[in-house]
Amino acid sequence: MTEPGIHPHAATGLIDARLAQAGWQRLNAQQGEALAAAQRLHGLDLSSARGRAAIEEGDFIVIPVELVLCQDGEFRETRVIFALGHQQLISVEQGLRLHALDRASEQLFASMADGCALDPCTMMFCLLEALNEAAHASLRGIAARLDERSDAVAAASGGFDTAKRQAGVADIAGTAMALGEAEELVAKAVEGQLMLARAGRWLRRAAGDARLGPRLSVLLSDIHSLRRYARFQHDKIRNLQQSLMTTLDIKQNQVIKVFTVVTAVFTPPTLVAAFYGQNFAYMPELALPWGEWMVMGLTGLFALMPLAYIKRKGWMR
Structure with a gap:
């Protein structure tokens, strides 16, 4: 005041x-x-x-x-x-x-x-x-x-x-x-x-x-x-x-889940690439005219199989 x-x-x-x-x-x-x-x-x-x-x-x-x-x-x-x-x-x-x-x-x-x-x-x-x-x-x-x-x-x-x-x-x-x-x-x-x-x-x-x-x-x-x-x-x-x-x-669980899915998807193609990276003396599929496309198709199939399994289980939600 x-x-x-x-x-x-x-x-x-x-x-x-x-x-x-x-x-x-x-x-x-x-x-x-x-x-x-x-x-x-x-x-x-x-x-x-x-x-x-x-x-x-x-x-x-x-x-x-x-x-x-x-x-x-x-x-x-x-x-x-x-x-x-x-x-x-x-x-x-x-x-x-x-x-x-x-x-x-x-x-x-x-x-x-x-x-x-x-x-x-x-x-x-x-x-x-x-x-x-x-x-x-x-x-x-x-x-x-x-x-x-x-x-x-x-x-x-x-x-x-x-x-x-x-x-x-x-x-x-x-x-x-x-x-x-x-x-x-x-x-x-x-x-x-x-x-x-x-x-x-x-x-x-x-x-x-x-x-x-x-x-x-x-x-x-x-x-x-x-x-x-x-x-x-x-x-x-x-x-x-x-x-x-x-x-x-x-x-944090979502981040771990993403890395787990990525690992599951790319593990089979990695194994295929590692197999064909070996120095074998004889690989019969290399002589086939469509051998490269067969390997590429199998690699894609092996990558999609775990992805389809994970999606079917609902682990992507």
């Missing part, structure tokens, strides 16, 4: 300053001096190397959250470390400034303008809610890309693409690699929802059931529902991968 005549960056700085007065100190890992000062002041470890465990340090509960969010058109893995205290909330973003937290800060600033009192637990609830909504939007984007990949898998499984060109092993391999990347993103999204749920449970413990009980229960239910949706997308990817592997096996 930007007032007329105020530059967006200046408005963002104003919002951050007002929220810092209310109790939310928003930091970034790139702000080395400010982050080090906050760690010294509160005796906390808010570095990216602190691990993934949620622990109590002094008067704070330090909770790391890792998510896959779509920002600026790209899916990125991001990490936010929350330090929830009785009088202050500290958040440390790793890398880019998250748009989801920007929207949450604007909502909190609007609430302050309306005269609503804010406390660290209420602010963290709004942040978790904004992160969950951003994760939901990211999963919808991943699901939309998976639908496109499903068409590619269907083309590969059917054998031909839209240009009537037979889909080969290289096409299947490229689609499989893309599915592997999508699977990794969705797996991290599932893990992110688990970390969000953990943060929500820590928040409920800190805030108590009376303050945020109903709203927090709804948020935790939404987080778990989104986790189930992410698992559904993960299962969908696995099914697509299995379909691709089945198609690849079929194509």
Whole structure:
């Protein structure tokens, strides 16, 4: 929310300053001096190397959250470390400034303008809610890309693409690699929802059931529902991968079958050619005026006999 005549960056700085007065100190890992000062002041470890465990340090509960969010058109893995205290909330973003937290800060600033009192637990609830909504939007984007990949898998499984060109092993391999990347993103999204749920449970413990009980229960239910949706997308990817592997096996079997048929057809003529390539002293059919045509006819007949047998057995289908 930007007032007329105020530059967006200046408005963002104003919002951050007002929220810092209310109790939310928003930091970034790139702000080395400010982050080090906050760690010294509160005796906390808010570095990216602190691990993934949620622990109590002094008067704070330090909770790391890792998510896959779509920002600026790209899916990125991001990490936010929350330090929830009785009088202050500290958040440390790793890398880019998250748009989801920007929207949450604007909502909190609007609430302050309306005269609503804010406390660290209420602010963290709004942040978790904004992160969950951003994760939901990211999963919808991943699901939309998976639908496109499903068409590619269907083309590969059917054998031909839209240009009537037979889909080969290289096409299947490229689609499989893309599915592997999508699977990794969705797996991290599932893990992110688990970390969000953990943060929500820590928040409920800190805030108590009376303050945020109903709203927090709804948020935790939404987080778990989104986790189930992410698992559904993960299962969908696995099914697509299995379909691709089945198609690849079929194509490999077809290649082997073609070579087997070619070998069966050309083995008898090869034997005939090898026989007449020997240096025998006497070959009576060479004296016959139609001997060459007889050998050529027998060679063709011997080549067609295994082909007819293979076709009769249905091995060419």
